[in-house]
Amino acid sequence: MSLQINRQVVLASRPNGKPQANNFTIAEAPIPAPEDGQVLSKTIYLSLDPYMRGRMNAGKSYADPVEIDEVMSGGTVGQVIESKNSGFSAGDFVFGYGGWQEFWLQDGKKLKKVDPQLAPISTATGVLGMPGVTAYTGLLNIGQPKKGETVVVAAASGAVGSVVGQIARIKGTRVVGIAGTPEKCEFVTEELGFDACVNHSRQDFAENLKSACPNGIDVYFENVGGKVFEKVLPLLNNFSRIPVCGIISSYNATQLPAGPNLTPLLMRYILVKRLTFRGFIVWDFDSQEEEALTQLSNWIKEGKIRYREDIVDGLENAPEAFMGLLEGKNFGKLVVRVSDEPAG
C-alpha cells in the first residue's frame, strides 16, 4: 500500500437545529486495500445535497443515520486507483456513495461507470445523477404536466428544481420558478428559460406569485415547504398534483412552528380542490433511471437543458458549504472538488 493517508470528514456530534462547524471533524485513516470484488477509488467530486441533514440525526428516516465518528455519507465521482473487480480498471471514472473522504473502497456492484465523453464528470452528481433523475421521475410520474398547464417549482435554481422546470418547459407548460435572490431569479428566467421567477424573500412574494400564475397552478414541485408552500396553496387549481420531494425549510427545525395549526386548512384544500400530494424518493423509480439519464443527456446535447454548478474547493470546506446549502447560499448544484481531475 501507499503511504498516503485518507482524509475524511466524520460526524463529531449530532446537530441541534442548524449544523455547526463543531459537528464535523477532519480525521485521517489509512487507505484501505481492495479485496475480491472491490474497487478503490480516489474522490474527485463530492456531492452535497439537502438529504444529508437527515442522516445527521439519530433515528432512521428513510435511510439509516450516520453514526458518530463515522464518515459523512454522500455521492462521489472518482477515478479507480486499484480494482479487484473485473468490471473496473485503474483509470476508470466512477460514481458511488463514497462519502466525505479522499479515497473510498466499494463493492463494484455498487459503482457505476461515468463516461467523460458524455458530459463533464461532475454532472454525475447533478443533472446526470441523483438530482436529475429525481426531477425527471418526480415530475413526470407524479406531477404529470400537461401542455398549457402551469408548473411552479420551488428552489428553482437548485440541482433538482432547475431540471424540473426545464423538463416542464419542454412539455409545453408555463413554468414559474421560486428562488431567494434577484440573481437566482434572473438566472432562472434568462439562462434556464422559465417563463417567470418569483423571489420568496420579498414582502410582496404572495402577490407576485399570483401575478406570475394568472391561470393558477396545476403542478407544484415541492422542495421547500414552510412559508413558500403556504403562499402556493391558495393558488392551486382543482386536480393539482404536488410531488413532495423535500421540505428543506424544516430540516433544521428544533420544534414545530407556532400556531395556529394549519393542518385542517391543508386538508380542506385537498378535499375541496381534489389535490394529490405524493411523497417520493428517487429510488422509488429505480426502473426508470436509465430512461431518465438517456433522455436528460439528449436534452443537454440539444441545448434544451442547461445546468449550473457551484464548485467549492477542498474537502475541508465541505462542512461550511453544506451549512450554507441548508440556507440557500449555494447557487446551482453544490459540489466539492476534493482533488483535481486528471489532465485530459
Place this chain on the structure above:
Amino acid sequence: MSLQINRQVVLASRPNGKPQANNFTIAEAPIPAPEDGQVLSKTIYLSLDPYMRGRMNAGKSYADPVEIDEVMSGGTVGQVIESKNSGFSAGDFVFGYGGWQEFWLQDGKKLKKVDPQLAPISTATGVLGMPGVTAYTGLLNIGQPKKGETVVVAAASGAVGSVVGQIARIKGTRVVGIAGTPEKCEFVTEELGFDACVNHSRQDFAENLKSACPNGIDVYFENVGGKVFEKVLPLLNNFSRIPVCGIISSYNATQLPAGPNLTPLLMRYILVKRLTFRGFIVWDFDSQEEEALTQLSNWIKEGKIRYREDIVDGLENAPEAFMGLLEGKNFGKLVVRVSDEPAG
C-alpha cells in the same frame, strides 16, 4: 293545482360555528306545476349528509352555497305526482336533489328512477346512492386496497364508512373501523364484520388503534380529520394511500386550532413514508356510477354488504337531526321520512 301547500325548510341565517335551530325556518309555498320536460314529485325520504354544512356558508366551496331564504339543498327520494316528461309517469319512484321540502319540481334529466324491487327505496340516499358510490369509487380508485393490507376507516358506522369497510373486507384486507361509542363499535364488528373497531372518544384511543393495526396502516379512508387523523398518521406504512372524502371534525370550526402548526410534520410523513393524499368528490367518478351501483346491489343480495338507517320522522325535525349528524349523534345513514311510503 291542488290546494295543498308545500312545506319547506329554508336557510334563515348563516351559522357561525355549529348550526343552531334559528338558522332554519319552516316556510310554506304553493305547490308548483310542471312545465314541459319537468316532473313534480312528492318527497318521501330526505337524505341528510355532512356536505350540507358547507352549503350553509357564504362563498363557493365545490358547489354554490344555499342562499338566505332559499330551500336547503339535499338528495330526496319521492314519488312522481305529475309528469310532463315522457320518461316518467305518475307513481314512479325517483331520486333527485329536491331539497328539504315536501314537493319538488325538477327537470326530468336530473331525475333517476328508483326500482322498489331492487331494495327499499330509502337506500337510494345511502348504500345505493351517493354515499355508496362515494365509498366504492374513493376506496377502489384512490385507496387501492390489496389483499392482506390493513384498511382503517373513520366514521365507520356512518353512511360512507360502513360501505368502505365492507368493500375493503370483500377485497381481502384487514379492516379496522373508528367510531365514537361502544354501541357503534359493536355494530361495526358484529354486524358489518370489520376485524376490529376502536372508540375514538376513549383516552386510550391511540394505543388501542395501534394494537388493532399490528402491521400498520396501508389505506386510511378519511372522513373525519382532527384528532383522529393525528393518531392515525404515525401508524401509516410506506406507500399508504389516503382518500380524503371529508373532514367533519372541522366543518363547524370558526377558527383554526391552536398551535403548534403540525403541517411540517404532515409534510415530513408524506415525504419520508411516500404517502399519497388525494381529495375527491363522488362526481369525479361519474363514469363509474353504474358499475358501482350494480356491484353494490349484488353484494347486498349476496349478504356481503349490510346497512343501517337512522330514520327521523317529519320534515320539521330535519334541522335538529342535521345538527346531531355533525356531532356524530346519528347511528347509520341519517334519513328524514318526510311522508309515508305508499302501501305496497
